[in-house]
Amino acid sequence: MKERVALIFTLLLVFVQACNDDDGGTIPTVPPRPLAEVEAENDADIQEFLRTHSYNYEEFQNPPAGFDYKIVLDTLIKGDGKIPLIEQVSNVTLPVESSFYNLEEDVTVDHTLYYLSARDGVGGSPTVADSTFTSYEGSLLSGLVFDGVSTYNWQYLPFFLRGYAEGVTKFNVGENVSTFPDGTFEIEGSGIGIMFMPSGLAYYNNPPLGSGIDLYEPLIFQVNVGLYVNNTDYDNDGVPSIVEDLNNNGILSDDNTDIEQEQTTGFNIFPNHLDADDDNDGTPTR
Incomplete structure (x- = not known):
């Protein structure tokens, strides 16, 4: 029984190695189009x-x-x-x-x-x-x-x-x-x-x-x-979410005034519209 298991394992290794040899050991990826x-x-x-x-x-x-x-x-x-x-x-x-x-x-x-x-x-x-x-x-x-x-x-x-x-x-x-x-x-x-x-x-x-x-x-x-x-305040910080779109580009996910502090502390990174403490000073934005 042990010999049979060893044989199967050996065949699997050979099969995997053969596949790796065919594609150079990497999975080909297609870069995004322009x-x-x-x-x-x-x-x-x-x-x-x-x-x-x-x-x-x-x-x-x-x-x-x-x-x-x-x-x-x-x-x-x-x-x-x-x-x-x-x-x-x-x-x-x-x-x-x-x-x-x-x-x-x-x-x-x-x-x-x-x-x-x-x-x-x-x-x-x-x-x-x-x-x-x-x-x-x-x-x-x-x-x-x-x-x-x-x-x-x-x-x-x-x-x-x-x-x-x-x-x-x-x-x-x-x-x-x-x-x-x-x-x-x-x-x-x-x-x-x-x-x-x-x-x-x-x-x-x-x-x-x-x-x-x-x-x-x-x-x-x-x-x-x-x-x-009207004037939805999703994070309930006293500031309407639309006002937290600081660069006025209609994308709220790229506005984060305390991202450097969040990266330093290792906590979750939240854009302003999801962050009740936008400057990370321990005091709610409101």
Whole structure:
């Protein structure tokens, strides 16, 4: 029995060594693609989608009985008279630094986020640093749905994709929450919209495993924005989170006034919007 185990172990060693000899003992890696190259490719794909697709805007303009206020995207058919998305969307340009994705290149590349309001909300609009009460659906340009929730959930926007957070700020929320005896509720006049984002505002070269999202893939998000907390103070330090975006770039994770002290002490490193003691002096920021 011992001889058999020894033989098997020896064969395994030989097999592993042979594999190492084949690939030089290392696992080959593919370096990330250049940011500008991916942005140009993504923007071309998104614009092509917007030129060749439309949505059910007629139902939003004149809602039929029982309409669920869901955006339905359809491929344009020649002669159907439908208005393409490219003629209905608005857009905003956001600079993306290569360092955000730990790329070796040192560049800043403008990325275009496209968005469309299918139903204007009647309330105010959140900032990228606010908590919102939102339902959403995420999909690919191919139509594959990879994520979503059909009921409202609280979302602290700095925890989400940059493109998603920026897109949500383009829509107004609802007002007047009506509750019913069965425990359900309704938010009147919520904002419903859709956004189209390049991978540089999404996952770039690091999509979630098993999500169905490929490397460098553009994303679509439909949102129904019900409510929001104005001037959200996530760490409860007396300073609204949006004020803790010190460089005003819309990215709260890169603002940390006491990072050197945190690195010295070896404790967790928290950006200001998650840190109740921003200067690490032992006294809460408030």
